[in-house]
Amino acid sequence: MTTTRHELLQAFDQLLAPGRFKDYGPNGLQVEGRATIRKIVSGVTASRALIEAAIHAEADALFVHHGLFWRGQDGRVTGWMKQRLGLLLGADLNLFAYHLPLDAHPELGNNAQLGLQLGLVAHAGPAGRFGEQELGFLGAQANGEAFADAQALATHAEAVLRRPVTLVDAARRSVRNIAWCTGGAQGYFEAAIAAGADAFITGEISEPQAHYAREMGVAYLACGHHATERYGAQAVAGQVAAQLGLVHEFIDIDNPA
Incomplete structure (x- = not known):
């Protein structure tokens, strides 16, 4: 089964209620990709390694806790930011990120x-x-x-x-x-x-x-x-994928921090 990017965003927003929180960056759709969604890959951080793994897994959407954009950061698209954005845009891959709303959800956060x-x-x-x-x-x-x-x-x-x-x-x-x-x-x-x-x-x-x-x-x-923080993203993305009849895969990129 498939759904639309808009319907997927609505499902995430309805579950996580991002409007309730004062956060350090934008929650929701951070990078727009293709309009039709069949598969979601979830992970902790939108690192280059995770983006490359999601592309290899043929995902249409990437759902993470730590997105690309944070309050007060340098707004120039250079270095690591250029590399990550280039991969997302080149693959037409949607990036969804929820920070504090994902921490706080009473069952899945x-x-x-x-x-x-x-x-x-x-x-x-x-x-x-x-x-x-x-x-x-x-x-x-x-x-x-x-x-x-x-x-x-x-x-x-x-x-x-x-x-x-x-x-x-x-x-x-x-x-x-x-x-x-x-x-x-x-x-x-x-x-x-x-x-x-x-x-x-x-x-x-x-x-x-x-x-x-x-x-x-x-x-x-x-x-x-x-x-x-390895557990919330996979729980939320897994539930939303099941709700919408989508394929879901969690990919854990190891991090010693």
Whole structure:
């Protein structure tokens, strides 16, 4: 089956409601390609490697979390930007990108899907959200049990995400109330502490967070920006593809960051 580019955009917008968010770049259709869509490839970042893989996979649309255009960036089409745009335009390939809306979706978004992978469930109602635009999730293990300590949580995360975790843990106590926000959400740590978290899971760590963790007795786990955001794009694109009768393929371009 096929659909139109416009119908695909409508389906993504209806699901992710981008108008609700103040974001760092445009959400939705970033690069216009062919009008008829049969196959969607999803991935994390619109890198040259992913664009080339999508073209090789004979995709009509590429759906990502990290698109090409960001607030404050150099607007000149040179270097890597010229290369990526040249590939997209040359292949008549549509690029759809959703940043914060993809993080926030309560079932299919990056945070919800990371929780699913780790066996975490957000608390019901407002108690299950924290931080700016309520992007952060707060909850506990689905089985109701606490982790013996933050090292046990880090070991679990390493096994699930298949990458090393940077752990800062001064308290050495059991962990029940867990906050998480994927990607580069180190700035949400103070809000997670205020929300009552025993531990905070995100993708990256900056210099101040280690001090906050030691001084406040709340464990901090940096599990990788890419590693924590591998799940939302494929979940959303997969559901929309099934809804519209399209072919979908997720392609993971490895990234150690």
